[in-house]
Amino acid sequence: MKKHAVSYAIIRFQPHVETEEFANVGIVLVAPRLGYLDFRIETKRLARLTKFFDSMDARMVRGVLRSYNTELTRIRDLAGHKGDGQGRFEFELRDNAEHLFHALTKDREGMIRFSDVRFAMTDSPTTKLQDLFDYYVRRNFAGAVYREGLLEKHVRGLLKMRDLGQNFKPMSFSDGLYSAKFPFVEVVGEKPLKVLKPIFLGQDEPTRILDHGNKWLFTIQRLKDRLPPDVVMAVEGPTDNGKPRQAFRQAVKLFQDHKIRVIDVQNEDELIKVAEGTPTGRAPAPLLV
Template sequence: MKKHAVSYAIIRFQPHVETGEFANIGIVLVAPRASYLDFRLETKRLGRLTSFFDSVEGTTIRGVLKSYHTELKRIRDLAGYTGSGQRRFEFELSDNAEHLFQALTKDREGIIRFSEVRFAMTACPKSKLDELFEYYVRRNFASSIYREGLLEKQVRGFLKLRDIGRNFKPMAFSDGLYSAKFPFVEIVEQEPLMVLKPIYLGQDEPTRILDHGNKWLFTINRLKEKLPPNVVFAVEGPKDSPIRKRAFQEAVDLFRANDIKVVDAGDENALVSAIEQPA
């Protein structure tokens, strides 16, 4: 399959030029030889922007992104066809798309900025645009495994700070057919007394939240006879979206119904209390 050379830039929201802080909010991509110019802009999941740039009103952020989305659509239309099969310009469409892309991504002052232009090869520019958006804006690399790795580092820091981390070691348990490794198992006089497992339950979809929660519930129930009596889940849930929060709460309720203690992974005091005062 023929591959196309594409150029793309990351669209950034930078309300405070003085600090240089920004957040990725979209991607604009051009494939000149394929006469393709398109973009994707985040206009719905704005929790990250409103919490990070807390000095900017949420209504202001939404207004800026809505207006810019309209402007990007106008520019995209300029690079395309009228709908009647006739080009809007007499010169080559590929030139038009590339020139518009270069003008759009030119460095200038303002709340909306662009990264440096980057390059890639792809057989499908639209799929590449979606892929780049999911990576740079939605951060799909931040899977539950990745996020749980970050939670493990956070919990390890808490334990070290309270000088209780020395009793916790990674340890695997198995019933002969099924096995699982836990990053924190409290061992006293060579006897495992507690399992502490950080779990990320902030996935993009409610189904994925419940699936991941059920995976660890199955693991605990399957290995119940092999595990120490105390099991603690340090969880992180979604920060927005009522439906995702409902799924998260359902997963937490299932944990507790199965005698698993649940604490907020970000609450150091609650975490330490659960360790020092096991059920």
């Protein structure tokens, strides 16, 4: 397929000019030869922003981004392939998209700023735009593997802080053909007694949530004769409601139906109870809300 040159800039939320701190909130992209101009901006998953800029009211943050989303929609429509609004310009449609892009991304004062313009080649500007948004805003550059690495670091730090780190170590289990490594296995003497596995089930797409949950369910079922009897999944789920949350609930229920304990990885009290061997029940209610 034919490759097209595209230019793009990262949309940044920078409420405090004095500190120069910012967060990536979107992407705007133009393919000049196609007259294509489009954008993606985050208007729903704002917990990261409100936690980072904790002095700002969450409603204000949401209002700023939604207003800018409306403005970007208006600008995109001016550069649309149908030619709506073109009568007010003296340049061609292709020039219109590129002109609007460069006017939009000029450095200016305000809470919304742009990165330097960057360039790429692609056979699908729409796909490239979504990929860039997933990478720079949703930070899906390594998917569940990356997020689970962060969760493991969180659990490791908590165990160490509570002087429980020496009780757990990474360990691999195998049935001769299939093997898997678990980051936290409680070992007494030389006998493994418990598996604690952080798992990320907060992907944007329901299919990816269920696929990842089923992958680890298969692993545990395949190796159940080699694993200790107490297997605990410490999970992180989606921040938003909707279909991803429904898929998350189903994944949790599948674990529970197979006698696998499920806890919230962000619930430090629950994690410590598990590490210390205190009974915790099968799953905390907040997981399934």
